[in-house]
Amino acid sequence: MPNLYWKNKDKFKKSKTFKTRISYPFHILESIRNPTINKFISNNELIQKNTENNQNSLFKVNGWDNLLIWGDNRDVINSLIKKFSNKIKIIYIDPPFATGGDFKFKTLIGENDAFEVTKAYSDTWKGGIDAYIEFLYERLILMKELLAEDGSIYVHLDWHISHYIKIIMDEIFGRDNFKNEIIWAYPAASAKTRSFFIRSYDVVLFYTKSDDYVFNDDPKIYMEYSNRVKNALKKDEIGTYYYRGGSYNGKKLSRKVYIQENGIFPRDLWNDVPYIRANTLEYQGFSTQKPERLLKRIILASSNESDIVADFFCGSGTTLAVAEKLGRRWIGSDLAKHAINISRKRILDIYNTNDLINWEKKYERRPHPFKTLSVNKNLQDKDVKFEIKILKDKNKASIEFIDYFVPNLDLIENKLKRKILSFSDWIDSWAIDFNSQNSYFNVMWISYRTPKNRKLDLTSYPYYYEKAGNYLISIKVIDILGNETSQDYEISIE
Numbered sequence: 259m260p261n262l263y264w265k266n267k268d269k270f271k272k273s274k275t276f277k278t279r280i281s282y283p284f285h286i287l288e289s290i291r292n293p294t295i296n297k298f299i300s301n302n303e304l305i306q307k308n309t310e311n312n313q314n315s316l317f318k319v320n321g322w323d324n325l326l327i328w329g330d331n332r333d334v335i336n337s338l339i340k341k342f343s344n345k346i347k348i349i350y351i352d353p354p355f356a357t358g359g360d361f362k363f364k365t366l367i368g369e370n371d372a373f374e375v376t377k378a379y380s381d382t383w384k385g386g387i388d389a390y391i392e393f394l395y396e397r398l399i400l401m402k403e404l405l406a407e408d409g410s411i412y413v414h415l416d417w418h419i420s421h422y423i424k425i426i427m428d429e430i431f432g433r434d435n436f437k438n439e440i441i442w443a444y445p446a447a448s449a450k451t452r453s454f455f456i457r458s459y460d461v462v463l464f465y466t467k468s469d470d471y472v473f474n475d476d477p478k479i480y481m482e483y484s485n486r487v488k489n490a491l492k493k494d495e496i497g498t499y500y501y502r503g504g505s506y507n508g509k510k511l512s513r514k515v516y517i518q519e520n521g522i523f524p525r526d527l528w529n530d531v532p533y534i535r536a537n538t539l540e541y542q543g544f545s546t547q548k549p550e551r552l553l554k555r556i557i558l559a560s561s562n563e564s565d566i567v568a569d570f571f572c573g574s575g576t577t578l579a580v581a582e583k584l585g586r587r588w589i590g591s592d593l594a595k596h597a598i599n600i601s602r603k604r605i606l607d608i609y610n611t612n613d614l615i616n617w618e619k620k621y622e623r624r625p626h627p628f629k630t631l632s633v634n635k636n637l638q639d640k641d642v643k644f645e646i647k648i649l650k651d652k653n654k655a656s657i658e659f660i661d662y663f664v665p666n667l668d669l670i671e672n673k674l675k676r677k678i679l680s681f682s683d684w685i686d687s688w689a690i691d692f693n694s695q696n697s698y699f700n701v702m703w704i705s706y707r708t709p710k711n712r713k714l715d716l717t718s719y720p721y722y723y724e725k726a727g728n729y730l731i732s733i734k735v736i737d738i739l740g741n742e743t744s745q746d747y748e749i750s751i752e
């Protein structure tokens with residue numbers, strides 16, 4: 259079989275780093291299990307919703323927490339192999355495309371419409387395309403170890419590099435396990451070129467690990483009929499398509515003939531999934547964010563409820579949000595701290611997003627418990643300081659946020675500083691652990707800003723201590739620049 263060679267491939271395959279599986283311990287940064295969130299739910303409602311959510315829990319796997327991991331995915335996957343080898347049903351990745359550019363995200367500021375565009379991650383490769391291929395090659399080999407025998411991998415790329423990666427996918431996963439080259443075609447309205455044809459599709463390479471794999475013929479993944487077919491059909495009062503026709507004894511009739519399915523089994527050309535728009539609930543202001551509808555089709559087709567879905571380049575957390583809403587367990591990782599922050603808030607706020615099965619409805623369920631982990635020691639930004647006030651009344655305590663100080667203010671661009679009208683405009687989220695005991699942070703209360711709801715609460719809900727004693731309250735703040743810091747306070751309850 260033909261193989262792809264790039265600079266130093268042989269040297270790399272013989273190298274120590276390629277052979278040794280270095281497994282770093284994970285550090286648990288925080289545990290998030292039904293924290294109180296002021297902004298969209300009252301306390302009574304919250305208790306009721308939590309109970310409902312636990313009762314209708316989509317997956318019933320005891321002791322499982324979904325995982326959001328901050329770190330280079332080579333380290334992350336190496337560290338997951340011991341526990342998750344052959345266990346993951348779908349790996350979807352949307353790595354940088356080797357575009358040679360920087361990707362941006364919008365830093366939203368305060369409650370108004372102010373924002374600054376900030377670099378999200380760089381897609382430039384010092385060693386050129388050879389370095390990029392080596393980067394992905396090494397990681398794809400590791401991912402194969404995690405994939406279940408009946409699992410699937412989807413690799414999202416575009417014209418820059420997909421032709422090379424298809425050859426290395428053949429090498430790693432086997433040519434026989436290639437299933438589709440999915441073309442996700444979207445309208446390229448803003449393209450300016452007049453010197454070649456407008457590029458208007460991405461490529462998703464779909465491989466399985468073996469020939470015995472999960473693939474569901476589920477009407478929920480079907481494509482809608484084309485307009486031509488729809489125009490030829492009629493819809494009854496409840497929206498089911500039919501046409502007039504049929505025959506009896508060779509005679510033509512004109513009775514209603516119902517169409518069994520409301521769509522057709524998908525082809526490999528997906529032109530029914532629109533690009534993300536800023537006015538949608540799923541929009542995160544992350545420039546390479548992919549649509550939830552794309553992941554919905556992939557996840558419903560190649561996994562079942564409770565299966566584990568992983569995305570090691572998770573960005574704004576699209577795969578994780580879709581897996582969450584479809585009742586799959588999920589593991590996500592990203593190298594960029596702000597991508598982890600966006601994903602974390604996206605999952606926390608999942609209650610307010612579209613339901614994937616009935617898009618007109620809101621999802622209105624709280625997320626399953628999840629943990630944020632890191633492969634590096636938690637690096638706190640020590641120079642950040644903030645002031646709070648503890649409001650204590652008998653066995654009840656709440657926290658008021660008073661002030662926030664960003665370090666090295668003179669290094670921050672003036673155009674950003676000018677948009678800051680109050681200290682709270684610096685803050686993107688803050689969380690409280692009212693009874694800090696563990697080496698990690700237990701999020702009991704949190705307030706955060708999202709692209710659609712910019713409000714931040716500066717006073718927390720009260721926490722009721724059941725017993726007298728001395729407690730440690732830990733408060734964690736993440737600012738709009740990505741600085742993260744926490745401070746601890748002692749409190750005595752009589």
Ligand SMILES: C[S@@+](CC[C@H](N)C(=O)[O-])C[C@H]1O[C@@H](n2cnc3c(N)ncnc32)[C@H](O)[C@@H]1O
Nearest residue numbers: 330331352546547548571573574576592593594
């Ligand atoms: C194209 S974006 C993914 C977008 C995502 N599919 C979404 O819908 O938001 C690629 C992501 O890969 C991350 N990334 C790049 N190199 C990485 C590495 N070595 N380990 C983990 N993440 C990495 C970047 O930080 C970026 O967030």
